Amino acid sequence: MKDAWSSDEIRKAEEPLIAAGEPLMARAAYGLAQVVLREVALRRAEGRAGTADGARQGRARLRGSLGSDGLPGQARVRPGRVVGRRTADAGAPGGRGDVRGAHAVLLVGPGNNGGDTLFAGAHLVRRGMTVTAVLASARAHEAGLAAFRAAGGRAASLADVRVPAVVELALGADVILDGLVGVGARGALRPPAGGLVRALADARDAAADRWPYTVAVDIPSGIGVDDGAVPGPVLRADRTVTFGALKPGLLLPPAAQTAGEVELVDVGFPASPASGAARRNGVARHAWGTTDPAAGRVLRLEPADVAALWPAPGARDHKYTRGAVGVVAGTSTYPGAAVLAASGAVLSGAGMVRYLGPEVVGTRVLLARPEVVVAGGRVQSWVLGPGVPALDPDDEGPDDDGQARRIFGALAAVTGVLSEDVTGGRMPAVVDAGALTMLEHRLPPSVVLTPHAGELAELLRGLGHEVDRTAVEARPLHWARTAHQATGGTILLKGAVTVVAGPGDVYAQADAPAWTATAGAGDVLAGILGTLLAGRSRAVVEDETLAARLAAAAVLVHGRAAARASAGGPVAALEIARAVPAVVAELLAGADPA
Numbered sequence: 161m162k163d164a165w166s167s168d169e170i171r172k173a174e175e176p177l178i179a180a181g182e183p184l185m186a187r188a189a190y191g192l193a194q195v196v197l198r199e200v201a202l203r204r205a206e207g208r209a210g211t212a213d214g215a216r217q218g219r220a221r222l223r224g225s226l227g228s229d230g231l232p233g234q235a236r237v238r239p240g241r242v243v244g245r246r247t248a249d250a251g252a253p254g255g256r257g258d259v260r261g262a263h264a265v266l267l268v269g270p271g272n273n274g275g276d277t278l279f280a281g282a283h284l285v286r287r288g289m290t291v292t293a294v295l296a297s298a299r300a301h302e303a304g305l306a307a308f309r310a311a312g313g314r315a316a317s318l319a320d321v322r323v324p325a326v327v328e329l330a331l332g333a334d335v336i337l338d339g340l341v342g343v344g345a346r347g348a349l350r351p352p353a354g355g356l357v358r359a360l361a362d363a364r365d366a367a368a369d370r371w372p373y374t375v376a377v378d379i380p381s382g383i384g385v386d387d388g389a390v391p392g393p394v395l396r397a398d399r400t401v402t403f404g405a406l407k408p409g410l411l412l413p414p415a416a417q418t419a420g421e422v423e424l425v426d427v428g429f430p431a432s433p434a435s436g437a438a439r440r441n442g443v444a445r446h447a448w449g450t451t452d453p454a455a456g457r458v459l460r461l462e463p464a465d466v467a468a469l470w471p472a473p474g475a476r477d478h479k480y481t482r483g484a485v486g487v488v489a490g491t492s493t494y495p496g497a498a499v500l501a502a503s504g505a506v507l508s509g510a511g512m513v514r515y516l517g518p519e520v521v522g523t524r525v526l527l528a529r530p531e532v533v534v535a536g537g538r539v540q541s542w543v544l545g546p547g548v549p550a551l552d553p554d555d556e557g558p559d560d561d562g563q564a565r566r567i568f569g570a571l572a573a574v575t576g577v578l579s580e581d582v583t584g585g586r587m588p589a590v591v592d593a594g595a596l597t598m599l600e601h602r603l604p605p606s607v608v609l610t611p612h613a614g615e616l617a618e619l620l621r622g623l624g625h626e627v628d629r630t631a632v633e634a635r636p637l638h639w640a641r642t643a644h645q646a647t648g649g650t651i652l653l654k655g656a657v658t659v660v661a662g663p664g665d666v667y668a669q670a671d672a673p674a675w676t677a678t679a680g681a682g683d684v685l686a687g688i689l690g691t692l693l694a695g696r697s698r699a700v701v702e703d704e705t706l707a708a709r710l711a712a713a714a715v716l717v718h719g720r721a722a723a724r725a726s727a728g729g730p731v732a733a734l735e736i737a738r739a740v741p742a743v744v745a746e747l748l749a750g751a752d753p754a
């Protein structure tokens with residue numbers, strides 16, 4: 161599990177260490193320099209090699225000389241992906257490849273983030289690189305600047321060289337280090353740093369592949385450290401080298417998409433933040449939907465976490481103990497969604513899938529998945545709404561083949577409104593697509609709403625918030641939490657990075673390739689989640705934080721299955737469902753099916 165620390169938690173962690181004289185900045189700078197040396201050497205070896213075979217040989221040569229650190233995969237970079245932990249002061253220096261004569265440009269701000277960058281720059285100079293520091297502010301970290309100059313680095317003030325000249329300098333460099341601001345920053349980058357970053361970001365877009373490798377120091381300067389917002393210009397990084405602990409903005413959209421691969425340098429922080437345990441315990445005290453919106457940590461599940469959560473059957477299980485999923489999806493106009501949701505549920509390992517809907521759709525579901533029972537009966541979770549049109553209050557008789565009526569009935573049951581319902585009362589549910597427009601009662605967190613940004617905006621507008629799709633995409637964490645507060649349900653907000661917000665911790669999952677953005681992919685996800693909720697139905701109702709964890713697990717499996725089915729190319733939604741069994745098998749065997 162990846163666990164992000166807020167800027168306050170970072171400060172609390174560093175205080176006693178600094179008081180004890182621990183050389184935090186030296187460790188951070190050393191770790192940063194090692195990553196830069198490794199990446200520059202790697203690129204040089206590839207550049208010289210010229211052919212694909214030669215590039216492979218170049219990598220192999222480097223791997224031999226880099227020792228046990230290993231090289232993170234370059235071919236399948238997913239924005240916002242977090243790679244391994246690295247100890248700054250462990251063992252021999254990392255990058256032993258040839259970096260002599262390579263040119264680095266440092267963007268240096270006034271605080272300790274600039275200090276890290278200058279000390280790292282001194283290491284780079286000592287390894288034979290040509291390093292130019294652009295001081296964006298009248299102030300710079302004194303000791304860092306002195307060390308940088310003493311090593312032979314060149315420093316120039318932005319006020320003297322001006323923005324266009326820095327852009328030219330950057331275009332001729334091998335690597336850029338963005339050390340303008342770190343966790344001490346607040347709000348959008350102010351001038352002159354803001355103007356510089358805007359010009360560099362524009363130049364990066366225009367230059368495409370010719371842009372130098374860009375490393376963000378601790379965070380890409382200008383992102384919202386704690387909320388993942390991007391309030392102003394940010395220079396997109398290929399890699400972020402972050403210190404001590406991950407920050408929420410490195411996991412959360414949209415900021416996570418500016419961070420590239422994230423690499424953690426251990427500077428000696430404790431295993432968890434001081435306030436972590438208290439916050440975790442605090443979660444249980446909240447009643448439905450009354451959670452403090454700022455409470456809860458930002459986490460990202462990894463394959464091992466999902467393996468532990470997955471309701472794998474034991475020898476004593478039979479189909480009823482494993483959980484039946486009731487699917488109310490599709491209409492005669494949109495029958496495909498029913499097939500996709502039912503397939504997602506069956507192929508994730510439901511004990512049974514029941515389909516409720518018009519006969520014409522039920523027949524198609526059966527043709528695709530003969531395992532499905534097209535009849536009502538007891539279920540342990542509901543999947544409601546894929547392929548069902550949104551409710552239009554002005555329309556007297558919507559053409560929904562009776563699906564809205566079935567959904568209203570199921571929703572009354574899952575919220576516990578019907579005490580004597582045939583289903584036996586409250587149970588988990590997935591509420592997707594058209595069913596999102598049919599919410600009448602306050603929801604328990606065991607009901608998971610699965611909107612994309614447009615659907616969430618519509619839901620929020622119905623609750624009195626002035627918000628559109630763009631606004632939701634700009635602040636997904638905020639709006640997902642707001643919707644949780646307003647409805648009581650757990651919110652799974654779909655996107656390139658999917659955010660899950662319920663009572664307690666927030667999950668930010670970045671598991672899927674962009675090819676997943678295809679019609680029907682969300683229907684498959686709803687089915688997968690239905691199976692997970694049915695497999696742990698009682699526990700989900702009793703533990704108000706479990707639905708969010710299971711939702712994040714479903715997103716991981718869905719994303720990995722999409723990656724598997726895509727193999728780097730287009731993917732059809734049904735193929736995502738078909739890839740699920742192998743992905744689950746690998747997860748349960750302890751492998752990472754990336």
Ligand SMILES: NC(=O)C1=CN([C@@H]2O[C@H](COP(=O)(O)OP(=O)(O)OC[C@H]3O[C@@H](n4cnc5c(N)ncnc54)[C@H](OP(=O)(O)O)[C@@H]3O)[C@@H](O)[C@H]2O)[C@@H](O)CC1
Pocket residue numbers: 170171173174184185188269270271272273274275276340341342343344345346347348349350353377378379403404427
């Ligand atoms: N924590 C740790 O354990 C370790 C931390 N380390 C490092 O320290 C970093 C934190 O350093 P920090 O606290 O000095 O703040 P930092 O991020 O450099 O920026 C503050 C400066 O930026 C300015 N500024 C603020 N907002 C701005 C804006 N919107 N636009 C423009 N400028 C803005 C602000 O100016 P002011 O508002 O005061 O005028 C202030 O001068 C951390 O990210 C990591 O890299 C490592 O060395 C070791 C381990």
Ligand SMILES: Nc1ncnc2c1ncn2[C@@H]1O[C@H](COP(=O)(O)OP(=O)(O)O)[C@@H](O)[C@H]1O
Pocket residue numbers: 593612654655656657658672673674675676677678679680681682683684685718
């Ligand atoms: N850029 C992207 N990268 C990766 N995954 C994405 C991206 N955009 C959307 N997705 C994922 O694709 C799926 C699309 O679901 P949805 O919008 O509900 O489509 P539909 O309703 O047609 O099934 C979601 O799982 C979402 O998280």
Ligand SMILES: [K+]
Pocket residue numbers: 273338339340341342376377378379380381
């Ligand atoms: K930075």
